[in-house]
Amino acid sequence: MDYSTSLGSLTDYEKGKVIPIDDDPKNYVFSNVFEVAATSRPYERVAVAKNFEYVIEVARAEGRSDWYTAAHDEFALAMDGEVEIELFKLDAPAAFAPEGSHGARKLGGEPEGRRMGRIVLSRGHQGLLPRGAAYRFNAASPGCLMIQTVEGPETVQKWAEICQNS
Amino acid sequence: MAMSADAPTAAPSGEALVTHTEIGPIDNATGYRSFTAGSFTFSRDEYFARISWPKGTHTMPVDAFLRAMMRDVAWGFFYGTVNFDDVVGTVNHYGEVTLFAGRYNDAYHDAGRDHEERFPSEVLMPLFKAIMSDWTNQGFDPFAAPMETGSAWGSKNGSNEDAITRTRVSAKRMVGLPGDTPLRTDANGFPANRMFPDIDRSAPVIEAEPGFEGEVHAYNLFDYLSRSDVTWNPSVCSVVGESLFCPTTEEFTLPVDHGNDRCEWFITLSDEIDWEIKDKESAKPRATVVTRAGDVSCMPADIRHKGFAKKRAMLLVWENGSPMIPELIAKGEAPIVAVTW
Numbered sequence: 001m002d003y004s005t006s007l008g009s010l011t012d013y014e015k016g017k018v019i020p021i022d023d024d025p026k027n028y029v030f031s032n033v034f035e036v037a038a039t040s041r042p043y044e045r046v047a048v049a050k051n052f053e054y055v056i057e058v059a060r061a062e063g064r065s066d067w068y069t070a071a072h073d074e075f076a077l078a079m080d081g082e083v084e085i086e087l088f089k090l091d092a093p094a095a096f097a098p099e100g101s102h103g104a105r106k107l108g109g110e111p112e113g114r115r116m117g118r119i120v121l122s123r124g125h126q127g128l129l130p131r132g133a134a135y136r137f138n139a140a141s142p143g144c145l146m147i148q149t150v151e152g153p154e155t156v157q158k159w160a161e162i163c164q165n166s
Numbered sequence: 167m168a169m170s171a172d173a174p175t176a177a178p179s180g181e182a183l184v185t186h187t188e189i190g191p192i193d194n195a196t197g198y199r200s201f202t203a204g205s206f207t208f209s210r211d212e213y214f215a216r217i218s219w220p221k222g223t224h225t226m227p228v229d230a231f232l233r234a235m236m237r238d239v240a241w242g243f244f245y246g247t248v249n250f251d252d253v254v255g256t257v258n259h260y261g262e263v264t265l266f267a268g269r270y271n272d273a274y275h276d277a278g279r280d281h282e283e284r285f286p287s288e289v290l291m292p293l294f295k296a297i298m299s300d301w302t303n304q305g306f307d308p309f310a311a312p313m314e315t316g317s318a319w320g321s322k323n324g325s326n327e328d329a330i331t332r333t334r335v336s337a338k339r340m341v342g343l344p345g346d347t348p349l350r351t352d353a354n355g356f357p358a359n360r361m362f363p364d365i366d367r368s369a370p371v372i373e374a375e376p377g378f379e380g381e382v383h384a385y386n387l388f389d390y391l392s393r394s395d396v397t398w399n400p401s402v403c404s405v406v407g408e409s410l411f412c413p414t415t416e417e418f419t420l421p422v423d424h425g426n427d428r429c430e431w432f433i434t435l436s437d438e439i440d441w442e443i444k445d446k447e448s449a450k451p452r453a454t455v456v457t458r459a460g461d462v463s464c465m466p467a468d469i470r471h472k473g474f475a476k477k478r479a480m481l482l483v484w485e486n487g488s489p490m491i492p493e494l495i496a497k498g499e500a501p502i503v504a505v506t507w
Contacts (some may be wrong), residue, residue, distance in 0.1 A: 008459030016456035120371035126389025
């Protein structure tokens with residue numbers, strides 16, 4: 001038998017669902033990352049999963065993002081498209097993300113520090129966004145990123161909009 | 167997932183603990199040993215595992231029993247309740263573990279026919295490992311999909327220690343970083359699974375300036391997952407504090423009904439996985455969750471779930487391994503549902 005793998009994309013995904021027997025579907029916080037990215041503004045960091053202070057954010061990658069940094073590691077997984085990530089080692093990272101702070105924060109300008117390099121992620125690639133580094137995304141065409149991080153000022157929570165409600 | 171050696175521990179309960187375990191003699195007919203844990207006994211024949219306790223006895227097909235016990239052993243009793251089926255299982259108290267029969271089955275429980283005993287984890291785990299070692303025959307791999315392994319049946323026929331003593335992958339920061347868990351390749355013994363012939367195997371572009379080679383890093387997670395030689399066995403691939411990305415590949419059925427004691431998130435990365443959801447206490451059906459590529463769902467903390475995948479699928483299991491959570495659970499302060507709106 002020949003097998004083919006179904007991966008999904010922004011323009012071609014088939015969402016499942018919660019079929020209740022004796023339960024409230026909202027308990028399962030059910031959404032789809034491609035649907036969220038397809039209906040969000042570029043680089044709006046939408047929480048699709050939350051576990052105490054930790055979140056998984058989904059971002060529509062399109063064009064060039066602002067510069068971000070965090071006081072902890074983050075990881076970006078490309079679920080669709082090709083996304084370049086530029087990295088800078090900040091001279092004063094605590095000025096933007098104080099030690100112990102949570103989540104990604106915008107720099108509000110260009111980073112001051114040393115250029116670390118760049119990575120380019122295609123679908124299925126996972127990249128490290130190191131703590132104390134500044135990073136920005138660049139995507140020539142729309143893509144979908146899933147980011148492992150901590151809830152912060154850039155995290156957007158709109159559960160009623162993205163989840164199965166009934 | 168913070169399991170096995172790095173499992174979080176809770177304060178001792180102060181409850182009376184059972185510490186007696188015993189490995190019985192070899193049965194002349196089947197060649198298998200029997201085992202005792204407190205007043206529970208475990209025995210097997212050519213087809214079945216039989217678990218007995220003072221008020222009852224229960225029979226499971228031995229392949230299902232071995233697949234279930236393998237996960238319980240590999241996961242260090244895991245988070246919360248591991249139901250081998252609707253009757254037998256364990257509850258992890260993180261340092262202590264309850265072995266039960268009928269405790270989470272309405273019929274047994276309401277009739278007073280259930281039974282449970284609590285052990286130090288370091289007492290019960292070696293017995294479970296001894297059962298796995300004795301009852302797993304040559305050629306049978308309890309981690310493998312049914313179409314990828316030999317038979318569990320028959321009288322005693324060798325062993326398969328390599329299969330049942332695999333070291334679970336647990337990245338400290340991220341797969342592929344220097345000094346961390348290595349990538350999987352043909353050369354190091356991880357060929358792509360037959361059900362993932364079409365995965366893009368390209369590597370990410372990585373351009374690191376001098377001095378930043380260990381920080382500018384990426385890898386092909388989908389290629390890495392497609393080379394997994396086990397099913398239903400999450401492994402840690404990236405870590406943010408206590409946030410653990412634990413992807414895994416799934417085929418056939420999850421060998422246990424997992425009743426997590428905390429909310430647990432699933433992101434289906436490929437194909438389709440269907441979940442049957444039952445009430446954690448009573449086993450009454452509550453929902454079916456159909457998930458396809460890109461779907462995100464959260465298992466509440468008061469259910470048990472069992473997954474089904476007709477074709478090998480990639481699943482991202484997302485756990486919070488905080489050592490504070492067992493205490494919050496004990497106090498009743500851990501949320502049952504991760505998000506409300």
